[in-house]
Amino acid sequence: MIHKRWFQTLVAAILVSLLILLLNKISFFFQPFVTYIGAIAVPLIGGGILFYLSRPVLHLLEKYRISRIGSIVIIFLLYILLGFLIVQFIAPIAQEQFTRLANNLPRMIEMLGETITYWQQNQGIIPSEFDGTIENVINNLQTYLQDASKIVINVISQLIGFVFALVLIPFFLFFMLKDGEKLTPFISQFLSKRAGNSFRKWAHSVDQTLQAFIIGQMTVSVVVGLLLLVGYLIIGLPYSLTLALFAMLMNVIPFVGPFLAVIPAALVAFFQDPILVVWVAVIMIVAQQIEGNFVSPNVMGKALSIHPLTIITLILAAGGLAGFLGLIFAIPAYAVIKATISHFYQEWIDQREQT
Numbered sequence: 001m002i003h004k005r006w007f008q009t010l011v012a013a014i015l016v017s018l019l020i021l022l023l024n025k026i027s028f029f030f031q032p033f034v035t036y037i038g039a040i041a042v043p044l045i046g047g048g049i050l051f052y053l054s055r056p057v058l059h060l061l062e063k064y065r066i067s068r069i070g071s072i073v074i075i076f077l078l079y080i081l082l083g084f085l086i087v088q089f090i091a092p093i094a095q096e097q098f099t100r101l102a103n104n105l106p107r108m109i110e111m112l113g114e115t116i117t118y119w120q121q122n123q124g125i126i127p128s129e130f131d132g133t134i135e136n137v138i139n140n141l142q143t144y145l146q147d148a149s150k151i152v153i154n155v156i157s158q159l160i161g162f163v164f165a166l167v168l169i170p171f172f173l174f175f176m177l178k179d180g181e182k183l184t185p186f187i188s189q190f191l192s193k194r195a196g197n198s199f200r201k202w203a204h205s206v207d208q209t210l211q212a213f214i215i216g217q218m219t220v221s222v223v224v225g226l227l228l229l230v231g232y233l234i235i236g237l238p239y240s241l242t243l244a245l246f247a248m249l250m251n252v253i254p255f256v257g258p259f260l261a262v263i264p265a266a267l268v269a270f271f272q273d274p275i276l277v278v279w280v281a282v283i284m285i286v287a288q289q290i291e292g293n294f295v296s297p298n299v300m301g302k303a304l305s306i307h308p309l310t311i312i313t314l315i316l317a318a319g320g321l322a323g324f325l326g327l328i329f330a331i332p333a334y335a336v337i338k339a340t341i342s343h344f345y346q347e348w349i350d351q352r353e354q355t
Contacts, residue, residue, distance in 0.1 A: 040168075045329075047172030050079075051180060052214040058177055072177045076170070090241070097242040101268075108271050202343045209339045213332045221251040224258070224287050228265075231283030237265065238272055253327045255311045258288055310334075 054075050061071035184203045188196035225248030232240035247261035262284045269276035314334050318326030 042166070043168035043172045046166065046169040047176055048210075049214055049218075050169065050173045051176040052211050053218060054173070054177060055180075055211070056215075068178060072174060075177065076174075093241050094245055097239040101239045101242060108267070198343075198347055202340065205339045205343050206336050209335045210332060213335055217252055217254065220291055221248045224248065224251045224261075224291050227287040227290060228261075228283060231287065232265070232280075235276060235279045235283070237276060237280065238268055243268065253315065254331045256315050256327070258284065 057075055057078070058068075058071050061074060062068065066074070184200055188199055191199055225244050228247050229240060229244035232244060237243065243265045246264060247258075250257040250261035253260065262280065265280050265284075266277050269280045311331060314330045315327055318330030320326075
């Protein structure tokens with residue numbers, strides 16, 4: 001019986017459950033490591049993202065026989081130039097539009113309440129039993145706005161600590177660009193020949209997966225943001241730059257991001273001119289069609305090949321567990337886990353065929 005697959009699977013499940021229970025009992029032992037990882041998480045992740053964005057440029061510069069250190073210096077200068085252009089030309093406009101939007105938000109909330117009240121008094125679709133619920137929502141719109149303001153303040157307070165961590169990102173990026181390719185050979189030298197080959201294949205698979213996601217998602221976000229900005233400017237939508245930047249940020253979240261990005265644009269359009277809502281929807285559809293048919297297939301290809309239903313499930317679960325960061329990192333984490341499982345499954349298949 002011990003050679004039956006179902007019995008081996010049952011034993012493996014029991015052992016894994018016992019291991020999880022044991023780790024939970026001694027979780028205090030890992031607390032210093034968790035604290036340490038939390039302290040370096042922001043510069044490590046930020047440096048990692050910039051590393052994957054910078055590596056193609058690094059390799060391009062090295063093809064022209066520029067030294068590694070010289071290439072890194074050029075990359076840092078390009079980032080400084082990009083930051084200067086953003087601060088000089090984009091940030092003032094975005095700040096001015098955001099300030100006007102924040103100042104007009106209470107009036108927009110008031111107009112929304114008046115619109116709902118008028119619609120409620122002149123419609124015959126929704127049963128009267130729901131009138132109390134609708135009135136409650138209208139009466140508490142200002143409370144909802146205040147709660148949203150508290151959330152924004154909380155986010156800003158967290159961003160202060162985040163900014164301090166950002167200072168370390170250039171140091172992480174420098175050493176990642178300088179010595180990142182040495183990590184896999186360094187670890188492989190302590191393994192047997194067979195285990196070392198397996199580790200190198202796994203590291204290459206994970207590396208390609210992360211590169212496909214990070215470069216692909218950033219490219220998609222920038223392209224969609226630019227397309228929306230052009231569209232918003234054409235139709236004369238107020239706060240076009242701020243709304244396009246918000247859409248660019250939301251598009252970092254796979255699949256769900258575009259739907260979140262259109263909400264504030266649609267609300268602003270509604271208060272400006274209800275017909276603009278239709279044009280905002282048209283612009284979003286056109287941008288998503290261009291992205292889905294031309295940008296994503298050529299940038300990401302089939303590297304991730306994750307079903308949309310899986311993406312939705314992961315985002316819902318990760319958002320509930322880890323908030324906004326969970327929304328961003330759920331898909332790449334799943335892609336890495338998927339690549340890892342596929343690698344070891346293929347290793348197991350190859351081993352069975354050899355025996």
